[in-house]
Amino acid sequence: MKSKSSMMSRDLISKALQQSVIKLNPKLMARNPVMFVVEVGLIISLLLIFVPNAFGESVSTGFNIAVAIILLFTILFANFAEALAEGRGKAQADSMKNTQKEIIANRIEGEQIVAVSSTQLRKGDIVKVVQGEMIPGDGEVIKGLASVDESAITGESAPVIKEAGGDFSSVTGGTMVISDEIIIRITSDPGESFMDRMISLVEGAERQKTPNEIALNTVLISLTIIFLMVVVTLPFMASYLNIVLSVPVLIALLVCLIPTTIGGLLSAIGIAGMDRVTRFNVLAMSGKAVEASGDINTIILDKTGTITYGNRMASEFVPTEGHSPQEVGEWAAVSSAFDETPEGRSVLELMKKQNWEYPQSLSEGAEIIEFRAETRMSGLDLTDGRKVRKGAVDAIRKWVVSQGGTIPDNLQANNDAIASAGGTPLAVAVDQEIYxxxxxxxxxxxxxKERFEQMRSMGIKTIMCTGDNPLTAATIAREAGVDDYIAESTPEDKIAVIRREQAEGKLVAMTGDGTNDAPALAQADVGIAMNSGTVAAKEAANMIDLDSDPSKIIEVVAIGKQLLMTRGSLTTFSIANDIAKYFAIIPAMFMVAIPQMQVLNIMNLHSPMSAILSALIFNAIIIPILIPLAMKGVAYKPMSSTKLLRRNLFIYGFGGVVVPFVGIKCIDLIMQTFL
Incomplete structure (x- = not known):
């Protein structure tokens, strides 16, 4: 029994072959000027088969037929490359469409719950989703906590926790709640969901070309026009030497001179680049974002969850003078009574491990002071008038001083000891006293550390942003091996460092998942938002990581570089190919009238006709041979740009000269048996 993947491959190839023929439509071919010129040559060659003398003296009908057939396959091979790349995206889009289906939603209307179709939901509607039910649309959790299976989107079987508030409140339509229940506010209208956008982007054959692709396309058109002018004027120049050049020979010369190889593969390379990113579970909003990632000079990374595992857990209570660890733990537990963050929960878990009790009654009726980026602390205002705070050491220090308190002598020493060990210290205070x-x-x-070393070898600077104090930040930065860091960073600091790098002419990438990351994600040249993050972050970014792995930006950069390398390498190979074709066709055209031209026939080809046809056949078959490379991409290894350029010039420049000499000679040897 054949595997599903192999069957899918046969299906893709079959559809691509059909599209190759459909794309012969001149209106479609006109989008690719290089291959359109080849099609015009095909039409003229077909005309000469039936009217051999339509343009003056002609060669044999058999030669005309051979040229027409070779040109037809040249175009079909180029169309096949593009159709195959498009087909892979459409197949993935079809798979996504299969996951879309009408879901019954429990919409909350006042105090009632009404069952409606998911197609009736509108932005702003409130729905309830319980264990075993599908989430009916994109939204944000506004109440509750649940484990959600997102395998329909990410392909990963491990469930993720979604909860109200914070950076993990965003949910996607079509995913399933596998435990507990949540209340969701719908954030998109029908047809505008995340899945709809994914399908549209993945299947979009009418993609926007990237700036580099447009520039290269302009160069290819310019070369085509130049060689067209040369070939058109060549008969007039040859007439002075009493040499008659037939139209089929001129067509063969033109097709071999213009950059047909890269012209036939250029669109496929761009589509395949987008496809590689998508198959890596990253949704790129445009080809420009993928391409820009290949030119990145600086990467901004959050410490927590990116460089570190992000599970900062309370491991010890360190008292100031006159207090005990248990006292610190008791007040830390009181301040964490309503703190649903992992850090807050870990405080209560540490108390349980220590078998310490704390006065839970103190938190009853207390006013909750939420954590804010500006204050960098949280806590409770108790009913007896006391104020309990927990937060960054410098923030708590300022708060205590503002209350008229004093700073313990050993606070700074304890702070530095924790920070130097790579930990994060949080201070606990009650009114005027730090416990x-x-x-x-x-x-x-x-x-x-090894991955950042790879980035360094690629010429990419890494900057870690963290809310930790400078000592902690320095320790983590040293251990991780980043080039620079920003301690006690705010959203404004991230934007400032991005703008500073951009002002120096650098392209900057950044990852983020929270609402406070949205401005910086929008400012960065490549912004990658986590699928588990907030709606604001995903809307601001130009890429979304479906696996919510912040460190994946390193692989995205490698894919971007691979796309640029593939396009550049195949362009180099295509242009280098022309050298061998010159030595095949030019001597063949002139050496009958000018015997001295025989010295240029260094390949010792059998005859003028076999030389021309051999060059033309090689020009056609090199396209399908290079299709796998265009689809997979040139292998990328982290190294300096100088070494990379030298390596690729040798492989695709020198190789692009040698391979056609060997290929054309081999074809010529085969042709001798037919001519």
Missing amino acids: GLIYLKDTVKAGM
């Missing part, structure tokens, strides 16, 4: 610190531990992800 101590909570030691939060985080761990640098395995292999990060």
Whole structure:
């Protein structure tokens, strides 16, 4: 029994072959000027088969037929490359469409719950989703916490936790709640969902060309026009030497001179580049974003969740003078009574591990002070008038001083000790007194130092942004191996560093998932938002990582570089090919009238006709041979731009000269048996 993937491959190839023929329509071919010129040559060759002397003296009908057939296959091979690239995207889009289906939603209307079709939901509607039910549309969790299966979107079987508030409140239509229940506010109208946008982007054959692709296309058109002018004027120049050049020979010369190889593969390379990013579970909003990622000079990364595992957990209570660890733990637990963040929960878990109790009754009726980026602390205002705060050490220090309190002598020493160990200290204070610190531990992800070394070898600067104090930031930065860091960073700091790098002419990439990351994601040249993040972050970014893996930006950069390398390498190969074709066709055209031209026939080709047909056949078959490379991309290895250029010039420049000499000679040897 054949695998599903192999059957899918046969299906894709079959559809691509059909599209190759459909794309012969001159209106469609006109979008690719290089291949359109080849099609015009095909039409003229077909005319000469039936009217051999339509343009004056002609060669044999058999030669005309051979030229027409070769030109037809040249065009079909180029169309096949583009159709195959488009087909892969359309197949993926069809798979996504299969996951879309009408879902019954429990819409909350006042105090009632009404069952409606998901197609009736509108932006702003409130729905309830319980265990075992599908989420009917894109939205944000406004109440509750649930485990959600997002495998329909990401392909990953591991469920993710979605909860109200924070950076993990965004949910996607078509995913399933597998435990608990949540209340969701719908954030998109029908036809505008995340899945709809994914399908539109993935299947879009009418994609926008990137700036580099447009520039290269302009160069190819210019070369085509130049060689067209040369070929058109060549008969007049040859007449002075009493040489008659037939139209089929001139057509063969033109087709071999113009950059047909890269002209036939250029569109496929761009489409395949987008496809590679999508298959890597990253949704790119445009080809420009993918291409820009290949030119990135600087990457801005959040520490938590990107460089470190992000599970900062309370591991120790460190008291100030006159207090005990248990006292610190008790007040830390009181301040965390309503704190649903992982850090807040870990404080209560540490108390349980220590078998310490805390006065839970103190939190009853207390006013909750939410954490804000501006204050960098949270806590409770108790009913007895006392104020309990937990937060960044410098923020708590300022707050205590503003209350008229004093700073313990050993606070700074304890703070520095935790920070130097790579931990994050949080201070706990009650009114005018700081009781101590909570030691939060985080761990640098395995292999990060090696990955940043790869970035450095690629000429990319890495900057870590963290809300930690300078000592903690310095320790993590040193352990991870980043080039620079920004401690105690705010959203404004991230934008400032992005603008600073851009002002120096650099392209900047950034990852983020929170609403406060949205401005910086929009400012960056390549902004990658996590699918688990907020709607604001996803709307601001030009890429969305469906796996919500912030460190994936490193692979995205590699894919972007691979796209640029593939286009550049195949362009180099295509232009280098022409050298061998010159030595095949030019001597063949003139050496009968000018015997001295025989010295240029360094390949010792059998005859003028076999030389021309061999060059033309090689020009046609090199396109399908290079299709797998265009689809897969040139292998990328992190190295300096100088080494990369030298390597690719040798492989695709020198190789592009040698391969046609060998290929044309081999075809000529085969042709001898037919001519």
